[in-house]
Amino acid sequence: xxxxxxxxxxxxxxxxxxxxxxxxxxxxxxxxxxxxxxxxxxxxxxxxxxxxxxxxxxxxxxxxxxxxxxxxxxxxxxxxxxxxxxxxxxxxxxxxxxxxxxxxxxxxxxxxxxxxxxxxxxxx
Amino acid sequence: xxxxxxxxxxxxxxxxxxxxxxxxxxxxxxxxxxxxxxxxxxxxxxxxxxxxxxxxxxxxxxxxxxxxxxxxxxxxxxxxxxxxxxxxxxxxxxxxxxxxxxxxxxxxxxxxxxxxxxxxxxxxxxxxxxxxxxxxxxxxxxxxxxxxxxxxxxxxxxxxxxxxxxxxxxxxxxxxxxxxxxxxxxxxxxxxxxxxxxxxxxxxxxxxxxxxxxxxxxxxxxxxxxxxxxxxxxxxxxxxxxxxxxxxxxxxxxxxxxxxxxxxxxxxxxxxxxxxxxxxxxxxxxxxxxxxxxxxxxxxxxxxxxxxxxxxxxxxxxxxxxxxxxxxxxxxxxxxxxxxxx
Numbered sequence: 139x140x141x142x143x144x145x146x147x148x149x150x151x152x153x154x155x156x157x158x159x160x161x162x163x164x165x166x167x168x169x170x171x172x173x174x175x176x177x178x179x180x181x182x183x184x185x186x187x188x189x190x191x192x193x194x195x196x197x198x199x200x201x202x203x204x205x206x207x208x209x210x211x212x213x214x215x216x217x218x219x220x221x222x223x224x225x226x227x228x229x230x231x232x233x234x235x236x237x238x239x240x241x242x243x244x245x246x247x248x249x250x251x252x253x254x255x256x257x258x259x260x261x262x
Numbered sequence: 263x264x265x266x267x268x269x270x271x272x273x274x275x276x277x278x279x280x281x282x283x284x285x286x287x288x289x290x291x292x293x294x295x296x297x298x299x300x301x302x303x304x305x306x307x308x309x310x311x312x313x314x315x316x317x318x319x320x321x322x323x324x325x326x327x328x329x330x331x332x333x334x335x336x337x338x339x340x341x342x343x344x345x346x347x348x349x350x351x352x353x354x355x356x357x358x359x360x361x362x363x364x365x366x367x368x369x370x371x372x373x374x375x376x377x378x379x380x381x382x383x384x385x386x387x388x389x390x391x392x393x394x395x396x397x398x399x400x401x402x403x404x405x406x407x408x409x410x411x412x413x414x415x416x417x418x419x420x421x422x423x424x425x426x427x428x429x430x431x432x433x434x435x436x437x438x439x440x441x442x443x444x445x446x447x448x449x450x451x452x453x454x455x456x457x458x459x460x461x462x463x464x465x466x467x468x469x470x471x472x473x474x475x476x477x478x479x480x481x482x483x484x485x486x487x488x489x490x491x492x493x494x495x496x497x498x499x500x501x502x503x504x505x506x507x508x509x510x511x512x513x514x515x516x517x518x519x520x521x522x523x524x525x526x527x528x529x530x531x532x533x534x535x536x537x538x539x540x541x542x543x544x545x546x547x548x549x550x551x552x553x554x555x556x557x558x559x560x561x562x563x564x565x566x567x568x569x570x571x572x573x574x575x576x577x578x579x580x581x582x583x584x585x586x587x588x589x590x591x592x593x594x595x596x597x598x599x600x601x602x603x604x
Contacts, residue, residue: 213475213479224469
């Protein structure tokens with residue numbers, strides 16, 4: 139009984155996070171905001187849902203497979219989102235109109251800080 | 263009518279008064295469009311009335327009409343060929359057993375035989391692998407050959423541009439084709455650079471995050487691909503899916519570490535050699551199996567006990583061959599379209 143309650147709580151939390159991700163994808167307008175919410179919430183939501191399934195099935199070989207699925211998702215999902223965001227930053231020339239930029243040199247020192255005020259953002 | 267009378271009356275009145283016809287009142291008829299230039303008309307007229315040898319008339323006819331006649335002939339022949347093939351195929355279809363008949367062999371004998379005796383005859387636990395690589399291995403051979411041919415043609419098309427990077431063009435000005443003698447240097451050698459310069463993917467090279475994940479995941483992906491290929495006759499999977507997984511490992515390696523690192527062990531020559539070797543091994547092994555089976559002689563291929571790794575007769579080596587071809591071809595397409603070469 140306790141196991142089912144824990145699993146249900148985890149499942150509900152995961153569904154809540156995934157629902158937030160779905161709303162956020164439609165709420166935000168720029169690509170970087172969308173990739174932010176999609177990557178973070180998908181990763182956490184998948185973790186919560188799969189861990190609730192692990193709690194439900196107990197110590198079996200099935201939960202080991204689910205654990206491997208979690209590891210794979212946590213490896214692949216952030217990396218793919220990172221690559222998509224990186225491609226966007228490298229290829230979009232109008233990106234500095236909609237968000238702030240920090241440029242670093244090769245030693246990691248801050249060269250240029252380009253922060254927009256809210257008025258400028260809303261004007262553009 | 264009234265306008266014309268008015269015009270005529272005005273002209274008569276002007277004539278009687280003595281003003282003469284006014285040029286702005288004259289209606290100038292539009293000039294008819296010239297149908298042919300004068301010299302051409304003259305030439306046609308002359309050629310029509312002169313007696314000429316048959317050869318020159320034939321040549322002239324060829325010059326004017328041959329393309330038209332050829333295109334009409336081509337159209338007619340193609341329509342005729344299509345009709346012939348349609349008639350042939352339809353007459354063959356008419357002789358086939360009707361679709362959905364309960365007495366057709368597909369509906370009772372074939373499935374029954376596959377399920378009941380597939381394990382004994384092919385030695386494969388996975389009935390699907392037994393079907394596609396034993397009963398219907400010829401079909402799978404055709405699929406692998408299609409993949410290989412597609413990759414080779416793309417390699418030819420995209421690789422030809424790279425090979426002709428620089429070409430020398432020499433023009434001899436004194437011996438030009440129009441026969442006019444010119445003063446100047448006797449010949450001119452030009453070195454023209456065509457083709458692409460190799461693309462440099464700057465942002466791929468120093469991505470620490472992708473490299474860290476690639477180090478962790480590439481061995482796992484390769485292991486999974488090999489498992490899927492080798493267990494093709496025991497579990498779901500086989501050459502095609504395992505080869506696709508292996509090619510994913512190659513693509514990840516190329517993305518994380520650059521295409522130069524993949525070139526160290528996999529390039530155009532390795533791809534062509536391995537694919538041709540795999541296709542040839544497939545053809546020879548399966549050809550022997552079909553030949554012996556059709557002539558009712560012992561093929562000498564042991565099927566082994568069902569469920570072990572070394573069982574299933576030819577299915578394991580054929581899976582390995584198909585896996586090699588698919589892995590090389592998929593990675594080859596990726597490399598060709600993103601980099602221009604394998």
